[in-house]
Amino acid sequence: MSDREPTPEQWRAIRAEGSVAVRAGAGSGKTTVLAHHFLYLLRPRPEGPPLIDEVGRILAITFTEKAAAEMKQKIHTLLAVELGRATGTERRHWERVRRELLAARVSTIHAFCARLLRENPLEAGIDPRATILDEHESQAYVEAAVEEELVARVRRGDPAGRELVQRHGLRRGRQGGAVGVCVRLLASLGRTGRDGVWLAAAMEHQEALAPVATAALREAAERIAARLRSALGAARDTPTVARLRAAWPPYEAMLEEIGRGGAAAPVLETGRLEDLCRLLGAARLTGTVRDDLAYDGPRLRGVLAEEYGFLAALAPARRLTELLVALGAALRERKRVDGVLAFDDLIAEARALLADHPAVGARCARELRAILVDEFQDTDAVQAEVIERLASPGVPLFVVGDEKQSIYGFRGADVTVFRRAWERLGGALPLGRNFRSQPAILDFVNGLAAGTMRVPATSPHPGRWTVLATSRSCSAPSTR
Numbered sequence: 251m252s253d254r255e256p257t258p259e260q261w262r263a264i265r266a267e268g269s270v271a272v273r274a275g276a277g278s279g280k281t282t283v284l285a286h287h288f289l290y291l292l293r294p295r296p297e298g299p300p301l302i303d304e305v306g307r308i309l310a311i312t313f314t315e316k317a318a319a320e321m322k323q324k325i326h327t328l329l330a331v332e333l334g335r336a337t338g339t340e341r342r343h344w345e346r347v348r349r350e351l352l353a354a355r356v357s358t359i360h361a362f363c364a365r366l367l368r369e370n371p372l373e374a375g376i377d378p379r380a381t382i383l384d385e386h387e388s389q390a391y392v393e394a395a396v397e398e399e400l401v402a403r404v405r406r407g408d409p410a411g412r413e414l415v416q417r418h419g420l421r422r423g424r425q426g427g428a429v430g431v432c433v434r435l436l437a438s439l440g441r442t443g444r445d446g447v448w449l450a451a452a453m454e455h456q457e458a459l460a461p462v463a464t465a466a467l468r469e470a471a472e473r474i475a476a477r478l479r480s481a482l483g484a485a486r487d488t489p490t491v492a493r494l495r496a497a498w499p500p501y502e503a504m505l506e507e508i509g510r511g512g513a514a515a516p517v518l519e520t521g522r523l524e525d526l527c528r529l530l531g532a533a534r535l536t537g538t539v540r541d542d543l544a545y546d547g548p549r550l551r552g553v554l555a556e557e558y559g560f561l562a563a564l565a566p567a568r569r570l571t572e573l574l575v576a577l578g579a580a581l582r583e584r585k586r587v588d589g590v591l592a593f594d595d596l597i598a599e600a601r602a603l604l605a606d607h608p609a610v611g612a613r614c615a616r617e618l619r620a621i622l623v624d625e626f627q628d629t630d631a632v633q634a635e636v637i638e639r640l641a642s643p644g645v646p647l648f649v650v651g652d653e654k655q656s657i658y659g660f661r662g663a664d665v666t667v668f669r670r671a672w673e674r675l676g677g678a679l680p681l682g683r684n685f686r687s688q689p690a691i692l693d694f695v696n697g698l699a700a701g702t703m704r705v706p707a708t709s710p711h712p713g714r715w716t717v718l719a720t721s722r723s724c725s726a727p728s729t730r
């Protein structure tokens with residue numbers, strides 16, 4: 251990189267003052283720009299001292315050890331270039347920077363939070379003898395605790411526990427069975443800064459929508475029955491139409507029953523609806539009811555399918571919610587008894603520390619002059635709050651990221667956090683060129699991203715319905 255000059259748009263980002271968000275694709279030089287900016291802040295200026303006089307006043311964080319190592323490496327590489335060029339006082343300045351870099355706050359957000367808790371033991375209220383588990387140890391610990399509690403519940407006849415274990419196995423398969431399901435749900439709940447109370451409220455909110463969904467379901471069933479009756483009356487008798495006509499009476503009865511409100515949602519068999527859709531497709535009558543019922547590939551769509559899926563999910567979701575609240579409480583108690591802090595507890599505790607003790611945040615704000623965040627798209631809501639609390643009183647925030655690249659969707663990273671941040675920062679500076687990949691790969695990534703960014707609609711398949719709201723809003727619990 252040493253012989254590669256930043257492009258003009260990279261320079262604009264590097265020399266930006268105040269808070270900035272750089273949003274660009276993979277390989278466009280974001281980490282490079284962040285490393286340049288780090289040194290830019292420390293560079294002696296012709297008109298006076300550097301913008302920041304000590305390395306320790308810059309906090310540079312990211313989310314994985316690998317990304318933190320890369321960030322550190324890039325800063326060191328650029329610093330070596332400065333040292334190679336400089337003479338006299340300037341050289342002595344960069345030598346001091348190099349010494350200070352050894353103790354710099356360039357790390358993962360977990361390491362930073364651990365340090366913050368260590369530096370404020372009284373306010374953090376954390377047992378100094380607590381064992382802090384790393385990411386893998388935490389995973390194993392939480393899985394073991396959840397498994398033990400789940401097994402105990404199944405033995406006692408807990409219906410939600412039984413249902414989940416019957417469906418997924420205890421720890422079967424790549425997804426880790428019922429234990430894996432619960433661990434992931436608990437983790438995403440934690441990473442969005444939510445708790446059992448929020449979950450219970452979210453569930454109640456969903457249940458309150460049931461009457462509206464029931465009415466919509468009935469109306470859709472009535473519409474489908476009426477439209478198909480008249481379409482069958484008008485259609486020419488081709489072999490496929492004849493087949494549909496022959497098969498129609500039981501479907502009509504089913505739809506009428508739903509229309510009368512006779513069929514409770516769980517009685518409805520999605521397989522039969524899929525069969526009906528196939529018959530309609532063959533008879534070229536799909537268009538007649540498309541908005542209310544359609545089948546494309548693995549999913550049923552349309553009002554009937556959506557409302558049915560929602561209603562059928564309510565009862566299992568309620569049971570699963572209650573199970574999760576209980577498992578979460580058992581896990582917390584076990585950690586307390588064992589004197590253990592799990593990996594993500596570091597973030598949650600740091601957030602609580604900053605929220606409950608403004609003096610700690612004020613002290614950080616006095617010490618820090620800039621916060622730089624790489625891979626910002628991987629921030630979850632709790633991490634974002636920690637960063638925001640540190641940045642709030644006048645410490646500029648320089649964030650770089652690419653929402654399309656978020657690898658942590660599955661663990662609660664919230665791309666809306668990124669979008670909100672850069673909207674607040676007044677729009678993002680683009681880095682258009684790509685130095686790493688060929689255009690074909692870029693097209694692919696863009697296409698992929700278009701799919702991954704979509705907020706999933708309510709799934710018509712109850713088993714895949716998620717209890718947790720997608721990240722549309724932090725305050726209003728809603729999956730609809």
Ligand SMILES: Nc1ncnc2c1ncn2[C@@H]1O[C@H](COP(=O)(O)OP(=O)(O)O)[C@@H](O)[C@H]1O
Pocket residue numbers: 251254255256257260274275276277278279280281282283685686
């Ligand atoms: N102005 C530039 N000219 C040439 N290569 C560059 C330039 N900026 C960055 N690079 C190179 O492009 C590659 C990707 O940069 P990196 O900062 O890791 O991108 P990102 O963080 O956006 O994925 C690196 O090898 C980097 O050295």
Ligand SMILES: [Mg+2]
Pocket residue numbers: 280281282624
């Ligand atoms: Mg990078």
